[in-house]
Amino acid sequence: MHxxxxxxxxxxxxxxxxxxxxxxxxxxxIRDHGGVLFIDLRDHxxxxxxxxxxxxxxxxxxxKLRSEFCIRIDGVVKAxxxxxxxxxxxxxxxxxxxxxxxxxxxxxxxxLQVFGDQEYPEETRLRFRYLDLRREAMQRNMVLRSDVVxxxxxRMWDRGFREFQTPIIxxxxxxxxxxxxxxxxxxxxxxxxxxxxxxxxxxxxxxxGFDKYFxxxxxxxxxxxxADRSPTDFYQLDLEMSFVEQQDVFDTIQPVxxxxxxxxxxxxxxDTDWPQISYAxxxxxxxxxxxxxxxxxxxxxxxxxxxxxxxxxxxxxxEQDGTEIRAIPAPxxxxxKFCDRMNAFAQKEGLPGMGYIFWRETDxxxxxxxxxxxxxxxxxxxxxxQQLGLGVGxxxxxLGGKPQAFERVAGKARTVIGDELxxxxxxxxxxxxxxxxPMYEADENTGKVDFSxxxxxxPQGGIEALxxxxxxxxxxQYDLACNGYExxxxxxxxxxxxxxxxxxxxxxxGEDEVRKRFGGMxxxxxxxxxxxxxxxxxxxxxxxxxxxxxNIREVIMFPxxxxxxxxxxxAPSDPTSDQLMELGLxxxxxx
Numbered sequence: 001m002h003x004x005x006x007x008x009x010x011x012x013x014x015x016x017x018x019x020x021x022x023x024x025x026x027x028x029x030i031r032d033h034g035g036v037l038f039i040d041l042r043d044h045x046x047x048x049x050x051x052x053x054x055x056x057x058x059x060x061x062x063x064k065l066r067s068e069f070c071i072r073i074d075g076v077v078k079a080x081x082x083x084x085x086x087x088x089x090x091x092x093x094x095x096x097x098x099x100x101x102x103x104x105x106x107x108x109x110x111x112l113q114v115f116g117d118q119e120y121p122e123e124t125r126l127r128f129r130y131l132d133l134r135r136e137a138m139q140r141n142m143v144l145r146s147d148v149v150x151x152x153x154x155r156m157w158d159r160g161f162r163e164f165q166t167p168i169i170x171x172x173x174x175x176x177x178x179x180x181x182x183x184x185x186x187x188x189x190x191x192x193x194x195x196x197x198x199x200x201x202x203x204x205x206x207x208x209g210f211d212k213y214f215x216x217x218x219x220x221x222x223x224x225x226x227a228d229r230s231p232t233d234f235y236q237l238d239l240e241m242s243f244v245e246q247q248d249v250f251d252t253i254q255p256v257x258x259x260x261x262x263x264x265x266x267x268x269x270x271d272t273d274w275p276q277i278s279y280a281x282x283x284x285x286x287x288x289x290x291x292x293x294x295x296x297x298x299x300x301x302x303x304x305x306x307x308x309x310x311x312x313x314x315x316x317x318x319e320q321d322g323t324e325i326r327a328i329p330a331p332x333x334x335x336x337k338f339c340d341r342m343n344a345f346a347q348k349e350g351l352p353g354m355g356y357i358f359w360r361e362t363d364x365x366x367x368x369x370x371x372x373x374x375x376x377x378x379x380x381x382x383x384x385x386q387q388l389g390l391g392v393g394x395x396x397x398x399l400g401g402k403p404q405a406f407e408r409v410a411g412k413a414r415t416v417i418g419d420e421l422x423x424x425x426x427x428x429x430x431x432x433x434x435x436x437x438p439m440y441e442a443d444e445n446t447g448k449v450d451f452s453x454x455x456x457x458x459p460q461g462g463i464e465a466l467x468x469x470x471x472x473x474x475x476x477q478y479d480l481a482c483n484g485y486e487x488x489x490x491x492x493x494x495x496x497x498x499x500x501x502x503x504x505x506x507x508x509x510g511e512d513e514v515r516k517r518f519g520g521m522x523x524x525x526x527x528x529x530x531x532x533x534x535x536x537x538x539x540x541x542x543x544x545x546x547x548x549x550x551n552i553r554e555v556i557m558f559p560x561x562x563x564x565x566x567x568x569x570x571a572p573s574d575p576t577s578d579q580l581m582e583l584g585l586x587x588x589x590x591x
Contacts, residue, residue, distance in 0.1 A: 004072055004104075010046025014093045016077045021096060023048060024072040024104065026134065027065050029115050037062055039098075040115075041073070044139065049086075049095040050075065058101040068114060068131070070105035073098050122553070127567040129558055141555050145543045148264055149216055152237050152539070155256045161212040161239060166201035168218070169193075173200060173517070178222035180232075188584040194220035194233075197536060199456060200521055202240040203493055206532040207524045214239040216539070222564075227551050228485060228541060231564040240534035246476055246492055249533050250274075250433060253488060257480070257537060261429050264546045269428040274480075278436040282481075283403065284326070287411025289437075292484035293430035295418030299410060302327040302398070305384050311375040314355070317400045325400040326410055329388045330417045333395040334358035338420070339370065342397055345416060349409045351399070357381055358395035366392050404444075415484065429482055429545070436460070437477040440470040440506060450507050453477045456500070456521075457491035458533075463499045470506045476533070487542055490535025497525040 004024040012021065025043035032038075039050040039062070050073060052062040058073075065071065075096040086092030111127075112120045114134045125132040132138055153163070172179045172193040179193040195201075197219050205213045217238040225231035241252065254274060261270045271293075282289050285298045303324045306314040317323045333339070339356040346354040355372045368381035388396055397413060399406040418424040439459050441452035449470050457475040459465045465473050480488035494500045500522075504514045515522050543555040553559040560566055580586065 008045040009041055009043040009048040010090050012048060012077055012091050012094050012096070014079060017079045017094060019077050020074070021077055022072065022074050023050075023096065025070070026114070027067055027069045027071060029067070030065060038095075039065065041071070041096075042134075046091060047089055048091045049080075050098050051078070051095050052098040056098055058098050061101045061103075062098060065101075065103075066107060068107040068110055068134075069103055070107070072102045072104055074100035123561060123567060126553075126559065126561050129568050133557070138554075141543070141547050141549075142557055144264060144547055145539075145555055145557075148260055148543050148546065149235075149539060151260055151263060152256065152537075153216065155259055156214045156237070156239065159212075159252060159256070161214040162210070163215055164205060164210070164213050165215060166195070166198040166205075166217065168195065170195050170201075171517070180220045180222050183583045183585055185583055196221050197236070198238055199454070200518065202238060202534065203456065203495075203532065204520060204524055206240055206242045206493075207495075207527070207529045211242050212239075213241075213534075217536070225560075225562045225564065228544065230540060230552060230556065230559060231562070232560050235539040237537040237539060238534070239536070240532060242530040242532045244492070244531070244533050246435070246478065246533065249490060249492075249535055250276075250478075253480075253535055253537065257431075257488070257542075260542065261546065265429060266546075266548075267427075269425075271428065271430045274431040274433055276433040276435050279434055279438065280436070282432075282434050283407055287407045287409075287414060288484075289434050289479060290481040290484060290486045291432060291434075292415065292418075292424070293432055293481075294426070294428050294483060295415065295424040297329055297331075297414050297418055297423065299326050299328050299414060300388060301325070302384055302387065305380045305387075306376065306398075306400070309376040309380060311355070311372055314398070314400050322402050323400065324403060325398055326403075326406075327384065327388055328397040328399070328410060328414050328417060329390055330395040330397060330421060331390065331423065332393060332421050333417060334360060334393045335395075336369070339395055339397075342413060342417065345413060346399070346409060349412065351406065351409055354413065355398040355400075356395055357384065357398075359385060359390060359392050361392045372398065431480060431482050431487075434479045434481055435477075436474045437479075438471065439473040439475040439477075439503070442471060448508065454489070454491045455504065455507065456493050458494045458496075459499065459503060463496075463502055466499070466502045466506060473506075478535070480535075480537075483545060485541050485545065486538070487545075488535050488537045490533065492531070492533035495525060495529040495531055497522060500525065 001022050006022045009023060009025050023041055025041045028040040028042035028047060030037065030039050035054060037052045041048050041050050052059055075098045077094050078097055080093055080095055112124055112131055114131060169182060169192045177196055179196065182192040182194065184190045184192060198215060198217050202213055215238045217236055218233055219236055220233045223229060223231055258270060258272065279289055282291055287299065301324055303318055306325045307318050309315050314325050339358055343353045357368050357370045357373045359366055359368055373381045390396060399410050437453045440449050442449050453475060454477055457477045460474045460476055476492035478490055479486050494503060501511050501514055540552050540556060544552050547555050
């Protein structure tokens with residue numbers, strides 16, 4: 001017999017009754033029924049119930065077991081009594097009578113329990129991640145992640161892609177976040193960078209004549225943490241293709257992503273129609289560039305109904321350039337109580353409030369109610385109602401000013417309204433391509449123009465488009481949104497050197513700096529670069545959605561905490577004096 005086990009803890013069934021077996025695993029739970037000990041033995045595959053009474057030669061040792069002891073037992077398989085069968089587990093018809101026991105690894109008192117569904121502070125869970133990972137939900141999440149990655153690889157190979165690895169130590173590159181720098185011992189005073197993405201390398205792979213590339217790529221960004229973003233590193237399904245246009249990329253990645261959600265989505269509806277929405281329309285309709293289309297609410301510009309109206313606040317706002325009034329329809333939200341609650345929500349978000357109108361029936365006649373309705377009169381309120389397609393029992397909320405000042409709150413309000421009124425379909429994955437992103441944005445304080453998205457994208461209209469106002473230039477850039485999260489980001493690349501240099505000049509990078517920072521690409525583009533494009537899908541976020549959680553750390557094996565610390569491995573840590581001397585570095589103490 002094998003030194004540790006003849007079967008896993010999920011293998012044994014009624015057909016094994018009477019057989020001698022050897023099992024190994026962890027003590028999940030112990031129950032003492034009047035001197036008869038029942039032990040749930042757990043391994044990665046499942047649970048088997050053990051039984052031991054004073055007739056067993058191992059009884060004295062079994063009595064000393066505690067939760068999470070790692071043990072090996074020898075025993076005989078017995079059938080459970082009819083009334084004691086557990087239909088919830090594969091081994092529920094049998095139990096194993098223990099004859100021999102070996103403790104493979106004793107356990108100290110546990111800082112968190114593996115058995116049960118107790119909640120523990122995230123700091124405790126991350127500090128003792130090896131225990132947290134033993135819990136059923138975490139085992140399930142990590143298996144899901146592994147299976148998703150394997151399925152991605154299969155689907156990419158099936159579509160004619162080959163997987164190539166790109167360097168982990170490279171040069172710094174502007175990708176919209178801070179680099180992690182790595183000091184060079186052989187070149188004192190110089191630094192490598194961990195790649196924010198394999199962007200330049202995958203483009204160079206296309207220049208090298210490889211038509212289709214993909215990689216399950218680690219990426220490193222020194223970012224501020226969020227619930228749906230790791231503060232240090234993440235993995236993405238990275239792909240690039242030659243001789244393609246934007247629609248070719250969409251047609252390639254949709255079957256891969258859609259297939260993953262259909263395979264692992266636990267029966268949820270997976271939309272097959274993925275609309276293409278411009279960035280401008282997405283901001284107008286949803287207040288975000290990653291809309292949740294499970295929520296049917298679509299915001300609208302209703303400025304004309306308030307221009308010159310009796311509601312002075314909005315009327316005066318609209319006299320200023322660049323201002324507008326937007327309405328958030330709220331079907332079934334037509335009660336003063338709900339309207340007051342949403343007004344309080346806006347105040348918590350830092351706005352003075354949200355105007356509202358709701359429609360009710362009085363003596364068989366529909367009427368508009370609320371402070372706004374009184375100020376603008378029945379003709380304007382009726383025009384608003386008809387534009388929004390609302391009726392009795394419905395409401396509308398209004399925000400005004402420059403869109404960049406209220407758009408974020410409007411988007412959050414749309415989400416809250418959809419959730420609270422039961423309008424959002426929770427058992428669905430709804431996708432949308434967001435296209436026509438602006439190439440550039442201006443800093444609100446300094447007015448400095450910089451890239452708003454991927455700097456290596458092809459501008460729509462080519463080099464001629466770069467001769468006008470940079471803020472009006474659109475790029476062949478695109479994101480895929482699903483249920484309020486960005487899952488995929490990509491672009492058709494700028495493969496023409498003159499356009500690339502001009503594009504960077506508009507963002508404040510001179511030609512000399514471009515040639516210095518991106519020398520590899522600049523040189524390569526002089527030797528017959530093909531048109532190419534691609535995208536990258538965030539694996540962590542995809543698995544997070546499939547696992548039904550909103551915290552990305554629930555689907556990463558060993559994540560950092562919110563302060564970018566690894567509490568288990570004590571990282572980041574202080575370097576030794578010898579390490580600093582070898583690298584020619586000195587740490588300046590922070591005051």
